[in-house]
Amino acid sequence: MATNDVNVTGTQAPLRVLIVEDSPEDFDLCVRTLEKAKLNINAAQVASRESFQDLVATNTYDVILSDYNLGSWNGMEALEILRQQGRDTPFILVTGALGEERAAQCIREGAADLVMKTRLAALPAAVCRALSDKILREVKERAEASLKESERKFRVLADSIASWDLIHPDSHSVVIAHGLARLRDKEASVRYEMKILTKQGEVRFWDVTPGKIEIESEPAGLITALDVTDRKLAEVTPERGGYHDPLTGLLTGAQVQIVFREEAKRSERTGRSFALLLLKLEALRQNNQELGFAEASRVLCKLANIIGGVCRTSDSASRYTEDEFVLILPETPVAGARRLMQRIGERLKNELSRFPPTISAGIAVFPQDGPTIEHALRSARRTLRRMDGRPTKEFAHSA
Numbered sequence: 001m002a003t004n005d006v007n008v009t010g011t012q013a014p015l016r017v018l019i020v021e022d023s024p025e026d027f028d029l030c031v032r033t034l035e036k037a038k039l040n041i042n043a044a045q046v047a048s049r050e051s052f053q054d055l056v057a058t059n060t061y062d063v064i065l066s067d068y069n070l071g072s073w074n075g076m077e078a079l080e081i082l083r084q085q086g087r088d089t090p091f092i093l094v095t096g097a098l099g100e101e102r103a104a105q106c107i108r109e110g111a112a113d114l115v116m117k118t119r120l121a122a123l124p125a126a127v128c129r130a131l132s133d134k135i136l137r138e139v140k141e142r143a144e145a146s147l148k149e150s151e152r153k154f155r156v157l158a159d160s161i162a163s164w165d166l167i168h169p170d171s172h173s174v175v176i177a178h179g180l181a182r183l184r185d186k187e188a189s190v191r192y193e194m195k196i197l198t199k200q201g202e203v204r205f206w207d208v209t210p211g212k213i214e215i216e217s218e219p220a221g222l223i224t225a226l227d228v229t230d231r232k233l234a235e236v237t238p239e240r241g242g243y244h245d246p247l248t249g250l251l252t253g254a255q256v257q258i259v260f261r262e263e264a265k266r267s268e269r270t271g272r273s274f275a276l277l278l279l280k281l282e283a284l285r286q287n288n289q290e291l292g293f294a295e296a297s298r299v300l301c302k303l304a305n306i307i308g309g310v311c312r313t314s315d316s317a318s319r320y321t322e323d324e325f326v327l328i329l330p331e332t333p334v335a336g337a338r339r340l341m342q343r344i345g346e347r348l349k350n351e352l353s354r355f356p357p358t359i360s361a362g363i364a365v366f367p368q369d370g371p372t373i374e375h376a377l378r379s380a381r382r383t384l385r386r387m388d389g390r391p392t393k394e395f396a397h398s399a
Contacts (some may be wrong), residue, residue: 014042015127018055020066020078021094022047029120030065030094037124037246049073053081061089063127068095068106079110090130094123122297125247132175168195168253168321193228195254205229245319247297248304256318259328260366260373266330267366275337275365276373277327278320278380279307279344282358299357306347310340326377337363345387360384 017034021027027045034041046052047070056064064082066075079091093106093114103114112130115123167175171194191209207226245252251259263274281303300319307317307325320326329337341361348356362380364370369379 014040015062015131016060017041017043017127018052018059018061018064019043019045019094020047020052020064020070020075021045022067022070026067026094026117029117030123033120033123034127039124039127047071049077049081052078056082056087056089057085063090063092063130065092065094065123065127068093068098076106076109076111083110088134090127090134092123092126092130094120119298122247125297135175166196171195248301248319250304250308250325251316251318253318253320253326256316256320256326256328257373259316259318260376263328263330264366264371272331273333273365273367275329275332275334275363276369276376276380277329277337277341278362278364278377278384279303279325279327279341280360280362280381280384281323281325282360282386299352302352303348303357303359306344306351310343310347334363334365341387348387358386360386 019027019030021030024045027043031041031043034043044055046055049070049072064078066078068075070078075093075095082089082091090112091110093111094117095114096117098106098114106114112133113126115126174192174194191207193205193207196204196206205228207228209224244250244255260276266272267274281300303325304317304319307327311317311327312329314330316328318326318328327340329340332340341363344361345359348359362382362384364376364379364383366376369376
């Protein structure tokens with residue numbers, strides 16, 4: 001999710017954030033990190049158990065951030081107080097080292113996420129993710145309460161909730177902002193732009209306008225979406241921060257599409273082919289659950305560092321989707337792409353031996369595998385093979 005080029009709340013009211021922290025310096029760091037990511041927030045600090053209890057009893061917050069160690073009490077006690085008061089406010093631990101077992105226990109006991117203070121760059125994404133989960137949960141609960149007698153309408157609801165997976169991570173924050181606005185004010189303006197991921201992994205930009213209609217005298221939603229991909233891609237400039245993924249520092253999916261087009265034109269002029277190397281991180285959601293989002297993000301960043309370290313100056317590496325990395329390798333045959341893949345595998349084995357990720361790799365070559373990046377990605381996905389030598393469950397090796 002690119003929090004650095006999206007104002008999460010736009011022109012809406014700021015997010016109300018309560019930070020349970022006994023260190024003024026750490027409180028300031030959290031606030032600066034969120035504001036740097038262009039989150040529009042109104043933050044308050046609280047340190048004592050009694051003050052926290054009073055604040056959550058008399059005020060409503062969009063999200064609560066809490067250190068684990070708070071002197072005479074701790075963050076999980078704060079979460080228990082929150083639950084006793086019947087509040088389901090997203091609660092994120094922002095803490096120092098806890099150890100794997102205790103961190104996993106905190107998540108099991110109801111913390112929405114856990115962010116290490118040494119990895120505060122992951123905090124904006126954690127806030128947006130927790131808010132999105134709350135929005136979807138509330139929407140689903142309200143809809144189920146009113147439509148539980150209608151099997152047909154329940155299927156429509158299930159389909160709409162499942163469509164969240166089609167929304168690009170970069171646009172989750174936009175949907176959150178407008179969801180919050182609609183929950184607070186049903187007449188709020190809701191037109192906005194968002195990014196989606198097609199089944200082929202292509203990034204598309206939509207101009208979305210939700211509306212209201214009636215079906216059989218019952219209120220229903222109507223969404224109009226205009227594809228504005230060509231215009232948005234033309235607007236990507238370094239001044240607008242559109243080149244790099246904020247978590248890994250690699251190129252964004254939108255930018256690598258432009259790189260592919262430029263290399264395709266160069267290849268057509270020179271007659272020299274180039275390769276596309278696709279790396280897919282398997283079981284990303286399972287990794288997030290088992291390791292915690294903070295540790296899983298660290299693994300992603302380490303993988304990105306390894307990819308950047310083995311690439312040549314002329315190569316372009318990107319985080320194309322949430323769990324896919326795409327490398328464009330100019331004037332490189334299949335054999336060269338395989339050698340690069342082997343170097344990445346060797347470094348992964350040496351540098352991520354503690355939490356070794358399961359990664360599959362596939363290769364495509366322009367122009368043999370098609371004229372566009374979508375064709376190349378389809379071909380690369382057909383050749384996906386786990387880097388430990390075993391075939392993936394999804395595809396048989398056909399290279």
